[in-house]
Amino acid sequence: MRDGLDEDLYHRVAEYTEIGAFSDAEKLAAETAERFHGDHEALIEDDDYWHRMKAMFSDREILELLTLIGFCIGAGRTLALLDIANDCELNLTRDP
Numbered sequence: 001m002r003d004g005l006d007e008d009l010y011h012r013v014a015e016y017t018e019i020g021a022f023s024d025a026e027k028l029a030a031e032t033a034e035r036f037h038g039d040h041e042a043l044i045e046d047d048d049y050w051h052r053m054k055a056m057f058s059d060r061e062i063l064e065l066l067t068l069i070g071f072c073i074g075a076g077r078t079l080a081l082l083d084i085a086n087d088c089e090l091n092l093t094r095d096p
Helices: 007-011 024-043 047-056 059-081
Strands: none
Touching: 024 047, 024 059, 047 059
């Protein structure tokens, strides 16, 4: 998303297939995150999925996407396990 997510869209990301606000690449990335989180091993044998991924992303982009998703899932689970997920305030502005 070139302009980022506004607050309403942020709260509707789970509806990425229905709301028409995301590009095909963004929808496929969101699908990847959902499937990676739910049953990553099912992705191995899904030829249709890999065909769509390779048509949309380069090998390097696929590696970066899957690595980022894996990192975010792992980090989120670690923070939840240690019960520190909400200890840090989020800077919701575009300013660094």
